[in-house]
Amino acid sequence: MIPSLEFKPSAFLTFGVELELQLVNTRDCDLTRGASDLLALLGKASHPGDAKPEITESMIEVSTSVHERYETLAEELRGIRDAVVKAADRLNIGVAGGGAHPFQRWSERQICDRPRFRHLSDLYGYLAKQFTVFGQHIHVGCSDGDQALYLVHGLSRFIPHFIALSAASPYYQGVDTAFDSSRLNAIFAFPLSGRAPFLLRWSEFNAYFAKMADSGIVGSMKDFYWDVRPSPGYGTIEIRVCDTPLTVERAAALAAYAQALCRFLHEERPFELKEEMYLVYNYNRFLACRFGLEADIVEPASGVRRTLREDIAATCERLRPHARALGAEEALEEVLRWALDSGNDARWMREAYARGKSLQDLVWRQTERWRGNG
Template sequence: MSRDTAAFAPDTTSHALSFTTSDPLTLGVELELQVVSRLDADLTRGATELLGLINRHPHPGDFKPEITESMIEVSTAQIHRRIDTLAAELLAVRKTLVEAADKLNLLICGGGAHPFQHWAERKIFDKPRFHQLGDMYGYLAKQFTVFGQHIHVGCPNGDEALYLLHALSRYLPHFIALSAASPYYQGVDTAFDSSRLNAISAFPLSGRAPMVKRWSEFIDYFEHMRGFGIVESMKDFYWDIRPKPEFGTVEIRICDTPLTVERAIALAAFAQTLCRYLLVERPFVIDDSLYAVYSVNRYQAARYGMEGCLVDPASRQRVALRDDLRITLQRLAPHAEELGTAHYLASLGAVCEEGNGAQWMRSAYQRHHSFGDLVWQQALQWRES
């Protein structure tokens, strides 16, 4: 699954917004990764060479450029019904990427932001869409050298996709806190577990989707926005969660790229299990109360990670995010058994005690007070199970 269509290019499928039917709960994953120099551990312009080397031979997954030359996007090429097959594909993708990087004397890192790179030094990838975005967004385009995980979950129709989009917003802080791995930005501890989200929030049409419950109503909303000349395709929406009608999925876009592929797999398992719980049990009513606390809960998770709090829109009570995650995992247990995701969810439960990627990065930095050493440790985290 990729995001390769040129922004604002004619797209009759997007204009029609025909929602492709997908098997419910099928999975796909995209990961944006850092391309790093072995010489100084800074980001480097290596994407073109990496892609050229990888694409010489058949390979698992999909490999694509991102907006700057210091990024590469990898994704699953297959549609997965079970998390174990998705895990096998992502592990094979990692092996392919790491082996290619080794041949080019490059490192590959996870994490939501490089700890000390300077955005002004980045080079826009030579592709019309990316140059168009650079012209449109100015310096924000280079500041967009941040790295996220996107999770696609299959939906049978647009109405179900919108239901999941809104219902998943209740659990947005969990995805943020579990994946957070960008505490440092341009050599400074930002005091955020996920500083990446601040870069995303600078863009228009970021944040939350509108409270639209029916696909026919969403088409009306889209055409209304298109009539203003604001959007031309779904790719122009940078929402935290958005429908992806051409894939027949709902796409969770809020996560930092984790430091390990195993954490990325576990987050996909969490998304699949959570969606099954929401579809089967329909645990709450979808209304505006979900979004009354959305921005505050999102901020708490980005700022404090597992130490944050959230306001439960149903009870209106303030609860520790860590405690709410534990309760959520307990509720998901029967669904995890059905899907075969229990092992992966248990690894996320351990984050409550062990800390997330941001906490690991701060601890690793404190050992030597060297950002270069931290990046090397991140590269080792990514390549080793």
């Protein structure tokens, strides 16, 4: 018998961040098999946050503790970054953000020697190595499962925002993909990716999970690679569509944007949740991956089209009182500036490549940017 999923309540609107990071050698800036050594070194030192292995030896995941305010989250992320960079320097390893390494070859990757990762490799074959892509996951605390499911579906309207704002993977396998976020194409290949089923009560979700588990399809919530999913063990919802940004400052601002959106959805209930809202979901998600902030998306309720730049700007205006209440006004202004002026990290990467005409040089510039030098 499959046990029910207990949703462990969290303080509403507390939040935290997970970041998957690229490990590159300093000789040719290709990915390197350095995760085990780096994590062993980090384990000997005191540092903020947590660090753990990911599916291949060319990446690690770092995570923050739980926060209430944007400024403390940003401060901890800077501390985590500094600790990782210091340890990596001792091993002659470079660390970079970005959603995909620009020129690594997936066949050269080594699966990390952990039971779960070996299981994924056995199940998914070559897709497991192609899963060497790098994302930011944003957790927001919820008081109960029903609230979590409301936010999971309410946030679906804004998933293109997070994709376009965070997009940082225009290059993959040595070519410009013409996508701002190529990373999500690797994730969409998995059968349990995409959107969560339209269920609004935790009891209904429990029944759904039990059927999936009884069928042997899943063993835990980790087996769902949904764009937004409830995380009952943490008492959160988890936004999973973001590429890892090139800086921790951008990662913190994206998390604060998510926190403000959750407060807005909870306080204002701006639209009724219906299954029909997902009719344009995959289309909008694709456009955000392909064109980033230049995408024309379709409003689910009215069918009206407008650019993501316009939609994000209009949303920021609606979020101002919520950001003010959360102490995240600075983060909201940053998000608005990206949308209207400076653009996303994919734009920065293309501009950097245009100057140097070298993907190796681009990766080196990414490592400099990650350590706060660019």
